[in-house]
Amino acid sequence: MAQAAGVSATTASYILNGRAQQMRIAGDTEERVRAAAESIGYRPDRNARSLRTSSTAAIGVITDYVASGMFSSRMLAGANAAALAADHVLVIGETDGDPRVTQLLVSEMLDRRVDGLLFVTRTSLRLTLPAELPDDRTVALNCVDDARAVPSVLPDEVAGGRAAAQVLLDAGVRAGVVVVGVDPTPNAIAGPARLEGISGRLAEAGVGIAAVLDCDWTVDQAFAAVSAHLAAGGRPRALVCLNDRIAMGAYQALAEFGLTIPGDVAVVSFDGSELAGWLRPKVVSVELPFAAMGRRAVELVLDPDPPSQVLVDMPVQAGASVS
Amino acid sequence: MAQAAGVSATTASYILNGRAQQMRIAGDTEERVRAAAESIGYRPDRNARSLRTSSTAAIGVITDYVASGMFSSRMLAGANAAALAADHVLVIGETDGDPRVTQLLVSEMLDRRVDGLLFVTRTSLRLTLPAELPDDRTVALNCVDDARAVPSVLPDEVAGGRAAAQVLLDAGVRAGVVVVGVDPTPNAIAGPARLEGISGRLAEAGVGIAAVLDCDWTVDQAFAAVSAHLAAGGRPRALVCLNDRIAMGAYQALAEFGLTIPGDVAVVSFDGSELAGWLRPKVVSVELPFAAMGRRAVELVLDPDPPSQVLVDMPVQAGASVS
DNA sequence: CTGTTAGCGCCTTCAA
DNA sequence: TTGAAGGCGCTAACAG
Numbered sequence: 046m047a048q049a050a051g052v053s054a055t056t057a058s059y060i061l062n063g064r065a066q067q068m069r070i071a072g073d074t075e076e077r078v079r080a081a082a083e084s085i086g087y088r089p090d091r092n093a094r095s096l097r098t099s100s101t102a103a104i105g106v107i108t109d110y111v112a113s114g115m116f117s118s119r120m121l122a123g124a125n126a127a128a129l130a131a132d133h134v135l136v137i138g139e140t141d142g143d144p145r146v147t148q149l150l151v152s153e154m155l156d157r158r159v160d161g162l163l164f165v166t167r168t169s170l171r172l173t174l175p176a177e178l179p180d181d182r183t184v185a186l187n188c189v190d191d192a193r194a195v196p197s198v199l200p201d202e203v204a205g206g207r208a209a210a211q212v213l214l215d216a217g218v219r220a221g222v223v224v225v226g227v228d229p230t231p232n233a234i235a236g237p238a239r240l241e242g243i244s245g246r247l248a249e250a251g252v253g254i255a256a257v258l259d260c261d262w263t264v265d266q267a268f269a270a271v272s273a274h275l276a277a278g279g280r281p282r283a284l285v286c287l288n289d290r291i292a293m294g295a296y297q298a299l300a301e302f303g304l305t306i307p308g309d310v311a312v313v314s315f316d317g318s319e320l321a322g323w324l325r326p327k328v329v330s331v332e333l334p335f336a337a338m339g340r341r342a343v344e345l346v347l348d349p350d351p352p353s354q355v356l357v358d359m360p361v362q363a364g365a366s367v368s
Numbered sequence: 369m370a371q372a373a374g375v376s377a378t379t380a381s382y383i384l385n386g387r388a389q390q391m392r393i394a395g396d397t398e399e400r401v402r403a404a405a406e407s408i409g410y411r412p413d414r415n416a417r418s419l420r421t422s423s424t425a426a427i428g429v430i431t432d433y434v435a436s437g438m439f440s441s442r443m444l445a446g447a448n449a450a451a452l453a454a455d456h457v458l459v460i461g462e463t464d465g466d467p468r469v470t471q472l473l474v475s476e477m478l479d480r481r482v483d484g485l486l487f488v489t490r491t492s493l494r495l496t497l498p499a500e501l502p503d504d505r506t507v508a509l510n511c512v513d514d515a516r517a518v519p520s521v522l523p524d525e526v527a528g529g530r531a532a533a534q535v536l537l538d539a540g541v542r543a544g545v546v547v548v549g550v551d552p553t554p555n556a557i558a559g560p561a562r563l564e565g566i567s568g569r570l571a572e573a574g575v576g577i578a579a580v581l582d583c584d585w586t587v588d589q590a591f592a593a594v595s596a597h598l599a600a601g602g603r604p605r606a607l608v609c610l611n612d613r614i615a616m617g618a619y620q621a622l623a624e625f626g627l628t629i630p631g632d633v634a635v636v637s638f639d640g641s642e643l644a645g646w647l648r649p650k651v652v653s654v655e656l657p658f659a660a661m662g663r664r665a666v667e668l669v670l671d672p673d674p675p676s677q678v679l680v681d682m683p684v685q686a687g688a689s690v691s
Numbered sequence: 692c693t694g695t696t697a698g699c700g701c702c703t704t705c706a707a
Numbered sequence: 708t709t710g711a712a713g714g715c716g717c718t719a720a721c722a723g
Contacts, residue, residue, distance in 0.1 A: 056693060058718055070692065091479045092418045093716035096699050101415065103459070103480075112435070113445040122436040125462040129469065134476060136426070137460050139448040146452065153457060156414045157426075264646040290646065297648050300623065320643070323587040323613065325620050379709060381702060394708065416700035419715050 105154030106137045108165040116318040117167045123339025151177045161346035169234040186342040196351045198342045205331045205359035206242020209313045216367045221282030224257045226291045267294025275302045283311040289320040312366040326365035428477030429460045431488040439641040440490045446662025474500045484669035492557040509665040519674045521665045528654045528682035529565020532636045544605030547580045549614045590617025598625045606634040612643040635689040649688035
């Protein structure tokens with residue numbers, strides 16, 4: 046490239062890196078260099094540049110199961126968009142939850158001199174980050190390590206819980222609120238926080254929770270739990286399902302017992318996944334803002350002086366499951 | 369690192385790259401070097417190595433919407449696993465279907481000297497690959513460009529269609545088969561191929577298709593289409609839904625009309641997504657083998673002499689929706 | 692305003 | 708069996 050335009054590599058470098066102005070390079074020289082670059086289809090080798098500048102414009106992403114086809118992979122989409130906007134690229138490694146693989150991938154990313162690292166979990170949880178992760182230039186996405194000074198990005202679950210309660214209050218519900226689902230995963234954040242928000246807001250309005258049905262966050266279990274409740278004579282005025290799969294199971298159980306939504310029972314859910322829109326009627330769901338979280342995480346990792354924690358708003362997704 | 373062990377960089381390089389044997393290096397020297405490397409936590413800089421060897425052990429992945437929380441992102445998981453096994457890493461870029469972004473990302477990947485490129489689409493289709501993609505070292509995943517010599521990996525949809533038909537034949541269905549859904553996307557492969565397989569196999573058994581209900585591949589549309597069919601007096605013996613979302617809509621419509629599954633109507637579907645397992649009863653679904661496809665694609669891109677096309681089997685996922 | 696020089700960290704010829 | 712030297716493609720000092 047250097048000689049192709051009949052100039053030195055330096056000049057070319059300046060021009061191609063947009064520092065022609067700053068270096069006050071002659072207009073025709075610039076013209077000539079650009080033309081030459083164009084004609085020979087010159088493309089800088091980012092590896093060589095990285096070697097020199099020790100900056101790769103790449104962000105490493107280490108996930109447990111995020112890429113595996115779950116709704117949660119929207120975090121990747123958001124991160125990708127933000128990375129693209131910042132002229133960076135994502136290097137992704139999925140661990141399947143295997144600590145050995147995790148170690149391996151962290152080393153791998155570090156060897157590649159990524160500019161930053163995102164540690165992402167499918168489910169929001171408290172955990173211990175791999176020791177190898179550098180304290181700076183790492184961001185925990187959808188998880189948090191209380192013992193580390195690593196910034197984390199989480200959904201604002203408590204506020205989300207309050208929002209769900211508010212939806213019911215706005216609809217005039219004053220009793221008979223049944224919560225379905227108790228987070229079964231140890232160290233999980235979502236369940237307890239949502240419940241806290243729900244009961245907190247209801248309590249402020251002088252409304253109590255009639256029952257909490259304990260079940261895994263699956264369609265089958267939710268169906269079974271709600272069915273059992275109804276069979277035992279329970280007649281809830283409203284169901285708060287801790288995620289959309291639970292809502293689906295609840296819908297099935299209500300249908301089985303001939304109860305209509307929202308006529309007989311109002312239903313509010315969490316996640317705001319596609320599934321929420323597939324139910325009949327569409328369920329009101331407090332959205333997990335995965336894309337925004339991914340975006341935010343990339344912003345943090347690129348920020349030399351990031352805040353230590355970011356809570357992302359959970360907007361209420363409209364539906365027809367509440368009168 | 370060189371001096372840390374009191375040897376030259378050459379020796380260290382040989383040892384750390386496992387060519388100690390071949391170079392017949394003294395045992396104690398090797399020992400000493402390894403110890404030194406360990407103690408100072410030496411890690412080779414992959415960028416520097418790439419510069420020298422012009423091989424990055426990275427595979428670029430360019431997708432339209434694959435990472436966006438769809439079921440299809442399982443292709444990424446499969447690719448990731450295979451890449452890991454081959455000691456490679458995935459560099460992922462999502463385009464949102466924007467051709468300008470696509471161009472940008474292809475250049476980006478090329479500049480980074482990835483060893484191979486995967487071009488992935490959420491929906492299987494015929495398309496024109498970006499001209500910038502090199503003919504070798506590129507693999508089309510879930511898509512194909514008939515004008516290019518680029519290897520492609522696709523699900524074997526026709527065989528899948530035949531498998532679906534076989535399920536019904538095995539259950540003794542001999543008439544009243546209604547197909548729900550006609551692929552609305554131009555250049556889409558799945559719809560026509562599945563239909564071809566279904567009608568082909570049925571025809572061999574002397575069974576005709578009673579009707580094909582035209583609708584988008586969404587829950588709402590499927591509900592509407594099946595409802596309309598039933599309202600018009602249609603009484604199918606079996607429904608073949610071209611994907612799981614359609615099956616969900618069909619379930620809702622059948623329930624509305626008081627028809628039971630599989631008692632009144634048998635249902636077979638395609639995709640084998642999680643949704644299939646959430647329906648009551650679980651729907652028999654011909655699985656889109658996304659993970660296997662991703663794995664296979666990585667194998668192809670690493671293969672110096674790959675086959676030009678790979679069709680991956682679509683296994684039938686069991687369910688209780690067929691008598 | 693532009694060219695020369697040096698070196699990022701690694702690997703590979705070539706000598707010793 | 709090991710060391711010294713050169714260069715991958717690029718950019719940051721430093722001259723001129």
